[in-house]
Structures are given as C-alpha cells and as structure tokens.
Amino acid sequence: MLNSQKILLVEDDLSLADWVKEYLEEQGFHVKHVARGDEVADEFIRYAPDVVLLDIMLPALSGIEVCRLLRQQSNVPIIMLTARADEFDEVIGFEAGANDYVIKPVRPRALLARIHSALKHQPTEVKDVSAIKLGKLHINGEANRVTYKGEEVELSTSLFAFLWYLASHAGEVVDRDSVFKTLKGREYDGQDRRFDVMLSTLRKIFNDDPQSPKKFKTVWGKGYLFVADAWND
Template identity: 50%
Template sequence: MNTLAVTTEHQASIVLVEDDASLAEWIVNYLRGHNYRVHHIARGDQVAAYVQQHAPDLVILDVMLPYKSGFDVCRELRMFYPQPILMLTACGEEADEILGLELGANDYLSKPVRPRVLLARLKALLRREPQEPSTQGILRFGQLKILRDAKTVFYRDEVVAITAHEFDVLWLLASNAGKVIRREELVTQLRGIEYDGFDRSIDIRISRLRKKLHDNPEQPVRIKTVWAKGYLFSPEAWE
C-alpha cells in the first residue's frame, strides 16, 4: 500500500510525496498533531493525477522518488497547479535547491527535516496568495506542449528528452507555426553568425527533433522541409 491518509478538521490540506516510509510516517503524524489533513504518496508518477483531482492547499515534494523524479513532478504540477510547493532536498545539495526553484517550487527544506522549521515554512507558504499559472511562454498544438521558461516539451503527457539547442530550434519554429523559416534565419538567430552555405548544425538538430517527436524522417509532416526555402512547423500535425 503506497498511500496512507489522515483526515481531521484542518487548517489546510497537504500532499506529502516521500518514498522513505519512516520519514513519511513521522511527518504525517507530526502535521496531524498540528491539525493538518495529510495525504501521503510514495511514487512520483502518482502525484499529478491526485493533485488535479483533489486540489490540495500545499505539496511537500521530495527530490529523489521512484518512477518520476521530484523535479519532473514539480515541472508537471506547475502546468496547472497554482498553490505552494515545498521541496525536500538532500543536505547541502545547492544545485538541487536552485533547480527546484527554477522549476517553480516556492521554497525548499534540506534533510534531515527539523520539525519546527518544517512547520514554520508551511505556515509562511500557506499565508501567501496563490498565483495563477502563467500562460505566457507556453505553446500548445494538439498533444504537444512547449514551455519556454522551463525549456521543457511534453508530447502525449510525456516529457520529451531534448537538448537546450534542440529546444531553441523547436521554440523558434513553433513560434512561427505555419510559416516557412529560412535556414539562414535559423542560423543567424540561434547561432549568432551569418549562414555560410555549409553550416549543417541546424539540420542536425532538426533531424534529432524529428526522431524524438516521432516525425517520419523520410516524409516529415510535423517539421517539414520546404525545398530551397527552409523549414515549416505544422500546427495541425500533433494529435
């Protein structure tokens, strides 16, 4: 059984995402003693569906989780969830803390968790006014979703693993969906140099994007090659 639920009259409802059973039990009992309602989830891949259905007031999210990392969960939640996210990070892992904040977490807490500090952080976060998720910097085409700030691509609700350079190409093409973008323009905007007629770096990135986005490289329909002109991102081909 991966979840345990505690229901009481509460100040706020909290989802705790933590795969360490003993730590999770301790946090649940501690927060229950302070009149919170807590639901525990031990797997990263189960979080988004539960949060979408139950709309808790706050999520406590561990970084290291089975099936889906806390970073991926945070990124996924921030597509629809405006309430606070508190990330739990390994002690001294500054890179984890920075990445969590960049992905949309409101605060972080290093392990081992100190009870009074945890409670103070929760109270501070719950006093904040929730922010509506921003639609700026998000492009949607059928089942394709592109998040500019997080440099993240979702297709059919799955994260597509692409590099930063590949993302930049995709964002530029998708921002001009239905319009042919010349290779010269892509090279100038993305590499900051003039096209010399020999540079094939953009072609290589587009070839890799097609493979990762399940576009037929022999007859692409999603990122099309327009002979002697450039490339065209098709907005209707993402079902």
C-alpha cells in the same frame, strides 16, 4: 485549533513520511501520503491540496519532473524536501517552479514554519501595478508573463515574483531582509542563500555576465540592485 487545509506529502522514505504525516496531523492538517512520483498527478487532482511537500529523489518520476508537471496546472505552493544542500538542487528546484525547500533531516518546527509561510504569502501578492516596462524588458503582472527583446521568457512562479520585486524597485538597493519578508513572509536568517541562487539564475536567463553583471548586481553587505537603464540593448 484544527483547520481544513490539506497537504500532499510525496516521500518514498516510509519512516520519514509516517512521522511527518503524524506530526502535521497533530497540528490540524489533513495529510495524504504518496510514495511514487508517477502517482502524484492523479492524486493531486483528486485530493486538491493546499500545499505539496515534494521529495526530490522518488521512484518512477523524480520530484523535479513532478514539480514541473504540477506547475503546468496549478500555482499551489510546493516545498521541496532534499537531502542535498548544494546549489544545483536549489537552481533546478526553483526553475521547476518550487516555492521553497527544506533540507533533510527535517526539523518539525522549521517545516511547520515553512508551510505556514507558503500558505500565507503567495508571490502574486507583491504586485501593485499591472505591468513594468524597462527598455526591452516587459513584465505583465496580471498574466505572469515576461518578454525580453520581443521574445517570451519562461519563468517559474518564484523567479517571476523575485524578478517583479527587483524590477519594481529598479535603481534601488534592496536588502535581503526586505526580500525575505516580502516574498517569504519571514526575516532573513543570515544563512539562507536562496535569493542569491535565484539572482544567479536570472543572470543566466537574461545573459548577464556573472563576472561583470550589468542588469542584476549584488552590492556586498547591502543587497541586490536591479539596474534600470541596462535593458535597452
């Protein structure tokens, strides 16, 4: 079945871009290809895509820089394409506002599953109240705004959604499978470490000692714990 959803593919490897474009068009998507980072912003406005596939290593302007620029004007899902599976790319990508990432070499069905998940499950869907206040941490769900100790904290869309989910389950241990099903629309595969990385990023942002965390705890073998009474100091 054909659909009218549009994908903006940003990739400077022309052979990879050609087969990804061909495959996705066979799945019914409309695909626009851009090969340079400095051409993305204008094309994004003209094309108005439903999802962006964004390579990290691009000429003229890096994928990370492009991601930050797009996030200033839109919450459209952004899936990063990266040849590097290390934690550095994950942290930087999520902080820049990426929703997901796919490691090269790209597997067609896996890529398609990530695209469908990104289109169907937006982070804002998990919010069921307008605000959460715990000590000196205030989270405004309608405005996607976070303040801590009276100062505003800038978070990417993905980090905000994860923080909201944890805070809305304050005092409870949430397992990885529940987090993946809620925020990514799929089950935890036992290997994907994105939320471990994002928890480390939140610890860094809120000055929570990773060696002895008080605000965000990892309960080995079970999941994550947002400590409700740790936000008063």
